[in-house]
Amino acid sequence: MKFLQWLHRWTGLIIVLQIVLWTISGLYFALVDHHGMKGHQYRSEPQLVNLDLQHARNMNPSWWSNFDDIRLLRHELVQGIPKIEVHHRDGVSYLNGQTGETWVTSENLAKEIALSTYSGPGTPTRVTPISTTRELHDWQGEGYKVDFNDDLNTRVYVDSTSGSVIDHRNTPWVVADWMFRLHFIDYTGGRNFNNLVIVTAGVVTLWFALSGFILLVKLLVSGEMRFSFRNVPLWATIGSNQHKFSGRAHKSVLQALQDNEVLVESGCGGGGSCGLCKVTVNGQAQITAAEHDLLSPQELNEGIRLACQHSIAKVQNVEVPEVNAQKHSLTLLTSRFLTPMLRELRFRAEEGDVEYLAGQYMQFLIPDGITAIRPCDIPEEFHPNWAAIQDGNFKHIAVRRSYSMATKQSGDELVFTVRYQPQAEGAQAPGVGSTYLCNLKVGEHVIVEGPYGDFTRMEGANRKLFFIGGGAGMAPLRALVQEELSTPEPRDMVFYYGARDSNELVYRNELEALAAAEQIHFVPVLSDAPSHSDWAGARGFVHEQALAYLSSIDIDEYDFYVCGPPRMLSATLDMLANLGVSQDRIRFDDFGN
Known part of the structure; x- marks a missing residue:
């Protein structure tokens, strides 16, 4: 299905390009x-x-007997x-009337013939013998190309055989x-x-038409289009209670539950990469590729x-x-x-106090209904060459x-690090969530749900802790480090953290201070x-x-804790798998974006 969609999009692009060419031409x-x-x-x-009497008298008539069944002169x-010009049984022949011999066109004569049909401001600059040319369709033989030095780069083609x-x-x-x-899709010019x-x-x-029809049928069969304008019921059993909800048929179960205020764990926002929004289906449900993984x-x-x-x-x-x-209702401090x-x-x-585990x-x-969201103001000391982003106005x-x-x-304080997502090329607006949170003013409120997640410290094995992170993955890893250090006997910890440049080494001073105190082995990587x-470094x-x-x-x-951008996360998990580290000794947090 995905390959069919991919191929449908690309064939559509080819057709659109041809339509553009048709329009231009x-x-x-x-x-x-x-x-x-x-x-x-x-x-x-x-x-x-035409020939006058004097020319006719000077002609050599010896050629007359050389042709059979002469039909036209x-x-x-x-x-x-x-x-x-003699039309006879074997074809057409061209003769020099003075000698009776076959007509011959020299370069000088070709130039004179070209000039006789030319009315422009130029003069002949070059005479080139040719036997074929792309500029004359269905012609092949002996001839000349006569170039003129005018504003249109005129070229006159003279046939040598007929003159x-x-x-x-x-x-x-x-x-x-x-x-x-371009208009007739005849790129060979033939x-x-x-x-x-x-x-x-x-x-x-x-x-394109066939694949579009197949995709339409599949969407109709799957119900994603058939019921897109009507509500269908969703029966959800939560604990010992059963609830009936309703929602648009094209929505996912996760969206329907969240729309009806049912708390469901989801780390990737419905992208199918975190594997947290688990439900038990009472009936048949086709297993998807994400679920297999x-x-x-x-x-x-x-x-x-x-x-x-x-x-x-x-x-x-x-x-x-x-x-x-x-x-929880939170107030920004x-x-x-x-x-x-x-x-x-x-x-x-x-x-009051919010209980949660680090990670x-x-x-x-x-x-x-948020409108006229302004992009965050990036401090000049971080990025002197920051390009100003125009104000957006969207809903x-x-x-x-x-x-x-x-x-x-x-206690009652919660700290988050939010990665701001500016307006990407071709996008209508900057990232909705990060823009909204970055524009919150001190004293304003926001509603959150949680805590969620199992990216927490593994207990019981007494193994050392090995953290590998990057970007916004610092947040849960930092919390895990702090929680471990607060225990009576902290275990040894190694922390490898990746960033693009030194400006992006978040909480660098704090971690280097811990490293100097030999409480953690911290290695920043750029x-x-x-x-x-x-x-x-x-x-x-x-x-x-x-x-x-x-x-x-x-x-x-060691036990391993991994959190960061998708490519870094995937590469790190592959690396640990190649080293033979078992899954029960690895915990990771997938942002899904």
């Missing part, structure tokens, strides 16, 4: 006169001069030389010729509309599915696990940029965004540090630097 044909397209701006027809003067002008060509003709090729390119274009268009065979056999992967039009009866989460793109937000919970996250409920629906706590539990900078990708360190120690002594 069609406009050209409408604006340019036919005479100009033929290349005849400086062409004139020479006055034909034509005669004219070509630059003072009588030329006889006549074949045609005129110039720059406007070349443009018109290409417009014909004036053949049954060519390979146009046949291919026809097949591509047929495939994120759920165990036992879970799949038990009917456990991901709520984000299924439409309520197909799955209308589910069991939702109860979570130890609730809604402080807001500051830590790096050019990472902002720290410190909140106070209005209801867990909250879901922020971004309200509906968005309510969304949920997940952010991990950046500190261990400390991937894009300029070669001329004064950076003396590790360079490259963070997982590669971590691999170099792991090759020198006993990895069985």
Whole structure:
């Protein structure tokens, strides 16, 4: 299905490009006169001069007996030389009337013949013998190309056998010729509309229509279009209670539950990459590729599915696990940029202390109807060359965004680091969630749900802790470090953290202070540090630097905690798998974006 969609999009792009070419060439044909397209701006027809009596007397009649069944004779003067055109049983012959021999066109004579049909301001500059040319379709033989030095780069083609002008060509003709090729998909210029390119274009268009029809049928069969304008019920069993909800059929089970205020864990926002929104389906539900990757065979056999992967039009009866989460109203205390793109937000919970474990996250409920959201003001000290982003003016629906706590539990205060997402090229607005949170003013309120997540410390094995992170992945890892240090006997910890440059090393001073006190082994790694900078630390990708360190120690002594951007996360998990680290010793947090 995905391949079919991919191929449908690309064939559509090809067709759109051809439509653009048709439009451009069609406009050209409408604006340019036919005479100009033929290349005849400086062409004139020479006055034909028939043979007079004196020329006839001087002609050599010996050729008369050389042809059988003569059907037609034509005669004219070509630059003072009588030329006889004889149509006979074997074809057409051209003769020099003075000698009776076959007509011969020299270079000088070709130039004179070309001049006799030329009315422009130029003069002949070069005479070139030719036997074929792309500018004359369906002509091949012996002839000459006569170039003129005028403003249109005129070229006159003379046939050597007949001593006549074949045609005129110039720059406007070349443009018109290409417009014909583009308009009629005849890129070879052969004036053949049954060519390979146009046949291919026809097949591509047929495939576009056929694949579009197949996709439409699949959408109708799946219910994503059939019920898109009507509500369908969703029966959800939560604990010992069953609830009936309703929602649009094209919505996922996760969206329907969240719309009806049911707390469901989801770290990736419904992207199908975190594997947290587990529900039990009472009935049949096709297993998706994401579920194959994120759920165990036992879970799949038990009917456990991901709520984000299924439409309520197909799955209308589910069991939702109860979570130890609730809604909280937070008041913003402080807001500051830590790096050019990472902002720290410190909140106070209005209801008092909030219990959570380091590594867990909250879901922020971004309200509906926010208009004229302004981009964040990036401090000049972080990015002197920051390009100003124009104010946006848009209206968005309510969304949920997940952010991990950046500190261990400390009463009623919660700290988050929010990565600001500026307006990308082609996008209508900057990131909705990050823009809204970065624009919160001190004293303003926001609603969150949680805590969620199992990215927490593993207890019992007494193994050391190995952290590998990057970007906004610092938040939960920092909280895990703080929580471990608060225990009576903290375990040894190694922390490899990757950033593009030194400006993005968030909480660097804090971690280097811990490293100086020998409470943690902290290694910052820069991937894009300029070669001329004064950076003396590790360079490259963070997982590669971590691999170099792991090759020198006993990895069985460590549990691993990984959090960061998707590519870094994927590369690190692959690296640990190649090292033979078992899954029960790895915990990771997938942002899903």
